[in-house]
Amino acid sequence: MKPDAIERHELSHASSARGGSAARRGAWLAAALLGISACQGAGETPPEEGTGAAGESLGLYSGIPQDGNVLGDPGAPLTLFEFSDLRCSHCRDAALEVLPAIVERHVRPGHVKVVFMNVTFLGPGSVRAARMAAAVGMQDQLWDFVDHYFRLQARERPAAITDDLLLRVLAELPGVDAAQALAQRGSAEVDQQIEAARSEASRLQIRGVPAFFLGRAGEEPRRIRLTSMSPEPISGAIAQLLRATPATP
Incomplete structure (x- = not known):
């Protein structure tokens, strides 16, 4: 990855399975990107970039409260917002290589809750995956879905995001009602998220x-x-902000 790279993306507005004018309200976003390179392009083939975390999930989120797209104690003093596209290889790497340490160090102890902000920069596949993730989130397993989905992407590098692929991910999640998720992915609640x-x-x-x-x-x-x-920039920022947080009387 090249530090300080700046990429340009058009954010997809295809927030409804039925299409319509909302899906055509494209807007260019205007600010500097993170210090790492970001995913780019709007084709259906993900970039061929490797990850060192393609192993199976080890129950990373087990025992941690989930509520829709929120992971962690709702009363946590700090909130970490993660903006991610499920077709983005760098988002995948962050989810598998950075987030686990943040979860164990800060989310599990109750210092931080994380909000998954599922953006759809990279075309129809992004929208399809985002809708399924949000629908699974209605069963409070969005974080497990995202983790399993990214691990499958890392192992197999599928050329396109299809319903068959998404159903394979659902099959790995005990307790998820796949039929319910399929039915709810076009719901107003998913649109809203x-x-x-x-x-x-x-x-x-x-x-x-x-x-x-x-x-x-x-x-x-x-x-x-x-x-x-690396988790260190995030972990360091959390520790600094916690030290600066006034004590509750």
């Missing part, structure tokens, strides 16, 4: 993913810039 991620990415002027923002409740989150696939 995808549009909320798109709107917030636009407001924060995000031009590429992965992107991480950290803050306290009620305060504007600040961007954490990564220069490598």
Whole structure:
């Protein structure tokens, strides 16, 4: 990866399975990207980039509360926002190589909750995967879905995101009702989650993913810039903000 690279992306507005005018309201985002290179292009073939974390999930999220796209104690003093596209190879690497350490160090102890902001920069496949992830999130297993999905992507590098592929991921998730997820992926609730991620990415002027923002409740989150696939920049920012958090009387 090349530090300080700046990429340009057009954010997809295809937030409804039925299409329509909302799917055509394209907007260019305008701000500097993270320090690492981001995914680019809108084709159906993901970049051929490797990851050192293609092994099976080790129950990373077991025992941690999930509520839709939120992972962790709802009363945690800090919130980490992860902007990600499920077709992005760099997002995959961040999910498999950076996030596990953040979960174990900060989310599991209750210091931080993480909000998955599922943007769809990279075309119809991104939208298809995002809708399924949000639908599984309605069963409070979005984080498990994303983890299994990225691991499958790392192992097999499928050329396209199809329903068959997504159903294979669902089959690996005990307790998920696949038929219910299929039925709900076109729901208004899923539309709302995808549009909320798109709107917030636009407001924060995000031009590429992965992107991480950290803050306290009620305060504007600040961007954490990564220069490598390491958890240390995020972990260090969390520790610093925790030290600065006033004690509860």
